[in-house]
Amino acid sequence: MVKAHTTEDLADRLHSTAIRLLRLVRVQDAAAGIGPARLSALSVIVFGGPVSLNDLARAEQVRPPTMSRIVDALEAEGLARRHTNQQDRRAVLIEATARGVSVLKLGRQRRVRFLAAHLRRLSEAELKRIESAVRAIQKAMQQG
Amino acid sequence: MVKAHTTEDLADRLHSTAIRLLRLVRVQDAAAGIGPARLSALSVIVFGGPVSLNDLARAEQVRPPTMSRIVDALEAEGLARRHTNQQDRRAVLIEATARGVSVLKLGRQRRVRFLAAHLRRLSEAELKRIESAVRAIQKAMQQG
DNA sequence: GAATATATTTAGCAACGCTAATTAAAAGGC
DNA sequence: GCCTTTTAATTAGCGTTGCTAAATATATTC
Numbered sequence: 001m002v003k004a005h006t007t008e009d010l011a012d013r014l015h016s017t018a019i020r021l022l023r024l025v026r027v028q029d030a031a032a033g034i035g036p037a038r039l040s041a042l043s044v045i046v047f048g049g050p051v052s053l054n055d056l057a058r059a060e061q062v063r064p065p066t067m068s069r070i071v072d073a074l075e076a077e078g079l080a081r082r083h084t085n086q087q088d089r090r091a092v093l094i095e096a097t098a099r100g101v102s103v104l105k106l107g108r109q110r111r112v113r114f115l116a117a118h119l120r121r122l123s124e125a126e127l128k129r130i131e132s133a134v135r136a137i138q139k140a141m142q143q144g
Numbered sequence: 145m146v147k148a149h150t151t152e153d154l155a156d157r158l159h160s161t162a163i164r165l166l167r168l169v170r171v172q173d174a175a176a177g178i179g180p181a182r183l184s185a186l187s188v189i190v191f192g193g194p195v196s197l198n199d200l201a202r203a204e205q206v207r208p209p210t211m212s213r214i215v216d217a218l219e220a221e222g223l224a225r226r227h228t229n230q231q232d233r234r235a236v237l238i239e240a241t242a243r244g245v246s247v248l249k250l251g252r253q254r255r256v257r258f259l260a261a262h263l264r265r266l267s268e269a270e271l272k273r274i275e276s277a278v279r280a281i282q283k284a285m286q287q288g
Numbered sequence: 289g290a291a292t293a294t295a296t297t298t299a300g301c302a303a304c305g306c307t308a309a310t311t312a313a314a315a316g317g318c
Numbered sequence: 319g320c321c322t323t324t325t326a327a328t329t330a331g332c333g334t335t336g337c338t339a340a341a342t343a344t345a346t347t348c
Contacts, residue, residue: 133277
């Protein structure tokens with residue numbers, strides 16, 4: 001569980017590190033005044049432009065009825081808006097309100113700044129290594 | 145949001161990458177037959193030895209009543225056991241059963257193997273960079 | 289035009305989060 | 319040695335977030 005001589009050992013440590021990292025920054029979300037499912041869905045809405053409910057559910061790895069209710073809540077809180085797609089009137093297009101964008105960006109900023117404060121403990125060389133690793137990890141995760 | 149000239153940009157990308165990584169491996173948990181809160185608590189119980197309920201709740205960033213119920217479920221499923229601490233009879237000590245240990249390790253293995261399969265797409269040099277970045281990130285996160 | 293497929297919602301249930309209040313044991317003050 | 323206060327856990331009751339099954343409305347296909 002400690003040595004990283006195999007790819008599987010490295011995967012184990014990378015996995016644990018990702019868990020710890022998100023657990024660390026999650027503490028900042030208390031100040032956001034919005035639950036985790038809503039915050040996460042709002043993120044996809046803000047950065048993914050107008051989205052259909054099905055696509056949004058898929059992106060969040062959640063079933064459509066679950067997402068329908070989350071969007072209800074986001075609408076009730078004035079953070080997102082539904083309007084029917086005119087090309088296919090069965091479907092809805094969901095987009096963020098100005099308030100939704102600002103709530104999301106502030107929440108994200110809190111997390112990121114908190115994490116950045118930790119990273120500043122490291123040397124330039126160490127930061128460069130993380131930068132390069134982030135690129136590699138994203139490459140490994142591309143298309144399934 | 146794209147360039148990484150500042151520590152904050154790097155934190156942003158690292159944060160996003162961690163989210164995507166965990167979202168990727170989470171798909172494997174469907175086969176575990178146990179909810180995420182229980183699985184995560186079981187992990188602390190297995191690797192953190194016998195723990196009090198309060199400590200377990202703190203480790204999982206959850207309130208004691210929530211953890212009490214999760215431990216109820218783990219006991220009902222035969223994955224963990226409570227017994228009262230003899231030094232302080234208000235407190236309980238929670239530990240994993242043999243079945244709890246095996247359920248956790250299999251679940252973890254599924255996640256880790258899935259992630260390892262993705263990492264094998266990378267070169268040795270890229271894996272070395274990730275290895276080194278993991279160490280740096282853990283260093284940055286040490287003690288708060 | 290009828291049958292089928294697709295997008296979303298509604299209904300109802302389980303798991304997980306919370307706060308407030310209760311119970312039981314330990315620790316401290318006098 | 320009592321009596322108060324503190325601490326550990328649980329119970330009660332509520333809101334959110336996950337699911338499946340069924341309903342509704344629109345598109346598509348034959």
